[in-house]
Amino acid sequence: MHSPPPPVTRDLVLVGGGHTHVAVLKHFGMKPMPGVRVTLISRESNAPYSGMLPGLIAGHYTFADAHIDLAPLARFAQARFLRDQLVGVDLENKRVLCAGRPPVAFDLLSLNTGSAPGVRRVAGAEDSVVPVKPIDGFFARWTRLRERVAGTSHPVSIGIVGGGAGGVEIALSIRYGLARAAEAAGRAGDNVRIELFTDSSEILPAYPVRMSTRFARILEDDGIVVHTDHRVVRVDGSRLHFGNGARATFDELLWVTTAGAPDWPRESGLQVDERGFIRVRDTLQTLSHPDVFAAGDIAAVEGYPRPKAGVFAVRQGPPLARNLERRLRGASLAGFRPQREYLSLISTGRRHAVAARNGLTVAGRWVWTWKDRIDRRFIRDYTELPSMDGERVDDGPAPAGSSEAGSGGRGGASVGPGPAMRCGGCGSKVGSELLFRSLARLGATGHPGVMVGLDAPDDAAVVQVPVGQVAVQSVDFFRSFIDDPFLFGRITANHALGDVFAMGAEPLAGMAMVTLPLAAEEKMEEDLTQLMAGALEVLERDGLALVGGHTSEGRELAMGFSVTGTARPEDLLRKSGMRPGDRLVLTRPVGTGVILAADMRGRAQSLWIDAALALMQESHRPAARILGEHGATAATDVTGFGLAGHLLEMARASGVEVSLGLADVPFLDGAREVARLGIFSSLHDQNLRALESVRADPRVTGDPAAQLLFDPQTAGGLLASIPADRAEACVEALRAAGCPHAIVVGRVLTEGAASGTPGVLHLHAGPVR
Numbered sequence: 001m002h003s004p005p006p007p008v009t010r011d012l013v014l015v016g017g018g019h020t021h022v023a024v025l026k027h028f029g030m031k032p033m034p035g036v037r038v039t040l041i042s043r044e045s046n047a048p049y050s051g052m053l054p055g056l057i058a059g060h061y062t063f064a065d066a067h068i069d070l071a072p073l074a075r076f077a078q079a080r081f082l083r084d085q086l087v088g089v090d091l092e093n094k095r096v097l098c099a100g101r102p103p104v105a106f107d108l109l110s111l112n113t114g115s116a117p118g119v120r121r122v123a124g125a126e127d128s129v130v131p132v133k134p135i136d137g138f139f140a141r142w143t144r145l146r147e148r149v150a151g152t153s154h155p156v157s158i159g160i161v162g163g164g165a166g167g168v169e170i171a172l173s174i175r176y177g178l179a180r181a182a183e184a185a186g187r188a189g190d191n192v193r194i195e196l197f198t199d200s201s202e203i204l205p206a207y208p209v210r211m212s213t214r215f216a217r218i219l220e221d222d223g224i225v226v227h228t229d230h231r232v233v234r235v236d237g238s239r240l241h242f243g244n245g246a247r248a249t250f251d252e253l254l255w256v257t258t259a260g261a262p263d264w265p266r267e268s269g270l271q272v273d274e275r276g277f278i279r280v281r282d283t284l285q286t287l288s289h290p291d292v293f294a295a296g297d298i299a300a301v302e303g304y305p306r307p308k309a310g311v312f313a314v315r316q317g318p319p320l321a322r323n324l325e326r327r328l329r330g331a332s333l334a335g336f337r338p339q340r341e342y343l344s345l346i347s348t349g350r351r352h353a354v355a356a357r358n359g360l361t362v363a364g365r366w367v368w369t370w371k372d373r374i375d376r377r378f379i380r381d382y383t384e385l386p387s388m389d390g391e392r393v394d395d396g397p398a399p400a401g402s403s404e405a406g407s408g409g410r411g412g413a414s415v416g417p418g419p420a421m422r423c424g425g426c427g428s429k430v431g432s433e434l435l436f437r438s439l440a441r442l443g444a445t446g447h448p449g450v451m452v453g454l455d456a457p458d459d460a461a462v463v464q465v466p467v468g469q470v471a472v473q474s475v476d477f478f479r480s481f482i483d484d485p486f487l488f489g490r491i492t493a494n495h496a497l498g499d500v501f502a503m504g505a506e507p508l509a510g511m512a513m514v515t516l517p518l519a520a521e522e523k524m525e526e527d528l529t530q531l532m533a534g535a536l537e538v539l540e541r542d543g544l545a546l547v548g549g550h551t552s553e554g555r556e557l558a559m560g561f562s563v564t565g566t567a568r569p570e571d572l573l574r575k576s577g578m579r580p581g582d583r584l585v586l587t588r589p590v591g592t593g594v595i596l597a598a599d600m601r602g603r604a605q606s607l608w609i610d611a612a613l614a615l616m617q618e619s620h621r622p623a624a625r626i627l628g629e630h631g632a633t634a635a636t637d638v639t640g641f642g643l644a645g646h647l648l649e650m651a652r653a654s655g656v657e658v659s660l661g662l663a664d665v666p667f668l669d670g671a672r673e674v675a676r677l678g679i680f681s682s683l684h685d686q687n688l689r690a691l692e693s694v695r696a697d698p699r700v701t702g703d704p705a706a707q708l709l710f711d712p713q714t715a716g717g718l719l720a721s722i723p724a725d726r727a728e729a730c731v732e733a734l735r736a737a738g739c740p741h742a743i744v745v746g747r748v749l750t751e752g753a754a755s756g757t758p759g760v761l762h763l764h765a766g767p768v769r
């Protein structure tokens with residue numbers, strides 16, 4: 001039996017999955033600190049590696065080649081991964097303010113959020129240009145541009161603002177990428193005019209003259225027109241206005257100028273330099289707040305002015321990790337000296353690059369190969385992670401008390417001894433004050449049907465069922481499958497509501513049951529607040545009032561809801577109503593179970609996880625309404641037993657045989673890949689017992705996708721039987737209402753087609769409409 005993890009006593013929060021924090025995550029994965037919980041907050045789930053961006057645009061690399069997938073890395077680090085955007089820091093209360101959830105508390109904070117071209121410094125630019133960062137926005141725009149150019153022979157013009165390494169590399173990569181796209185479309189030339197503008201008197205002003213002369217020639221050879229001494233003073237729509245009075249108009253305007261800082265560091269009260277970057281010591285501790293560190297582009301190291309380049313952010317990884325660890329231990333911090341000279345490798349669009357160091361330059365295909373090797377090694381360091389079973393270094397117990405670290409300081413990050421273990425039974429109930437404090441912070445709203453709810457001290461809630469209606473009740477409860485309590489709250493609430501909607505009912509009231517892992521009381525309050533905030537958002541979105549709850553301590557985070565809905569008896573949708581000839585309509589793709597199972601093993605791509613998490617939070621309300629409007633005769637929500645298991649339940653209850661076409665069942669991205677790897681949820685084997693009621697076409701037997709029919713779903717889709725003549729209209733309406741994967745997956749067999757064994761599922765390889 002595993003012993004429970006030590007209670008959380010301190011929170012290390014990392015914001016931004018930049019070049020520095022990937023090293024910090026790996027460090028804490030190799031060397032976890034008992035009692036320290038690491039949390040990563042990142043806007044994107046995939047961290048782009050700057051050195052490979054030009055190659056990604058030119059088409060030498062795939063998205064996966066040039067990005068570090070943060071989900072498996074965070075899993076390796078045993079870190080919570082919160083997909084969110086920092087919008088400020090409440091330094092007094094030590095909380096990170098996020099765009100999409102309640103503030104996240106920290107004891108120690110580290111910021112590695114990078115920089116973005118300063119579009120706000122030029123009037124009109126923010127509204128009209130495409131900044132190269134954030135990269136995902138730029139990459140999506142670039143993909144569309146490439147498709148547009150490939151699909152037209154009309155001339156297209158692109159203006160690029162910025163004559164540093166970024167601007168030059170982007171211009172050359174775009175030229176190369178567009179030429180290849182045109183070639184692939186069967187045209188000789190790309191018909192694209194590219195012009196590059198810089199306010200300096202030459203391109204690459206920070207590099208040796210030989211480098212800028214060489215690149216001026218390469219740009220010219222590639223037909224890219226360079227305008228030096230052109231400072232953009234205003235952008236108006238697609239037109240650039242320059243300080244010298246000139247103007248130029250383009251179809252696309254790309255912005256690759258000097259890095260700028262966001263406003264939030266200054267607005268939050270962090271000490272910043274004249275450009276707005278966070279001032280840090282050579283220990284990477286901020287000048288103003290000893291429990292806040294910063295690294296990479298967002299930081300300005302005192303006494304070591306350096307350009308904003310990924311190479312510095314990368315080098316800061318190990319010293320930052322060591323200093324965060326020292327701060328947590330209460331030990332003194334160690335300074336480091338950023339290097340002055342570094343190797344610059346700039347690609348020329350094709351598989352060719354120029355290197356510069358100490359004033360010397362060399363060029364060639366071999367330089368590109370060299371750069372490629374360095375870049376791929378960096379990505380591999382954070383994507384091919386060692387197996388840590390039994391290998392983690394135990395640091396021993398966390399020290400009690402705190403001592404000053406580094407210079408300055410308002411109390412160390414170390415906190416007192418961890419919470420004592422408590423009793424089970426009623427003794428494990430978390431103090432009601434904690435629950436009420438959390439709920440008070442969130443301000444739950446009421447419901448007209450609730451007579452006695454959260455705002456009353458009574459022993460039980462009282463709800464009024466409207467005259468002529470019946471109460472529809474259900475309960476669900478499960479252990480947390482993700483490390484983000486806010487998202488877990490949202491998904492658990494949505495999952496519970498699925499039962500009410502599947503029955504054709506309207507949500508009325510519900511109660512929450514929560515198990516919180518033991519931690520310092522303030523940590524438990526924070527977790528509960530995040531959890532309940534997520535749940536309340538979804539419950540209120542769908543019109544269900546939270547009227548009570550029970551919270552207790554346990555080994556791991558778990559949550560569930562008892563929910564009550566109301567419906568007119570004649571509107572109820574039961575499993576038993578299927579009629580021969582009905583079509584089976586499924587509203588959502590299948591595969592959440594395998595994606596979550598792969599995530600637990602660090603084997604799922606973030607893109608798959610993000611899509612699955614988004615799906616699990618979507619409301620069933622519009623789909624339930626549409627199924628009802630199209631005369632649904634029976635319905636269920638696809639959850640723990642998987643699609644096949646729930647369909648069999650319906651068939652048995654209705655006394656009919658059903659057929660399902662595997663070819664039409666929609667699956668989440670990644671689900672088939674995971675099934676092929678043989679990774680399944682722990683419930684999967686139990687669900688396979690339903691196979692005794694399945695008559696499968698031999699062509700289906702070897703297909704791993706067939707296994708996905710038994711994959712337990714969390715907040716899975718609604719499955720309904722719809723009269724045959726209304727099924728297509730129903731699917732169309734579902735798609736128009738935001739269920740793009742809605743589809744007819746099978747039918748209820750008529751007497752002539754049936755084998756005479758009610759409760760059997762006939763599984764076919766092809767479609768069964």
Ligand SMILES: Cc1cc2nc3c(=O)[nH]c(=O)nc-3n(C[C@H](O)[C@H](O)[C@H](O)COP(=O)(O)OP(=O)(O)OC[C@H]3O[C@@H](n4cnc5c(N)ncnc54)[C@H](O)[C@@H]3O)c2cc1C
Binds near residue numbers: 041044113114134
């Ligand atoms: C086209 C181009 C090519 C470049 N090539 C090179 C090169 O070859 N070599 C080199 O040394 N440098 C290069 N650079 C510069 C390099 O990109 C930056 O210096 C480097 O990315 C900085 O790293 P970082 O870790 O500080 O931040 P980033 O790599 O920008 O990472 C910051 C992360 O934080 C996340 N984030 C940002 N804001 C928030 C927020 N508010 N909340 C939550 N998360 C947030 C982002 O999602 C991002 O993943 C290039 C730049 C460009 C534009």
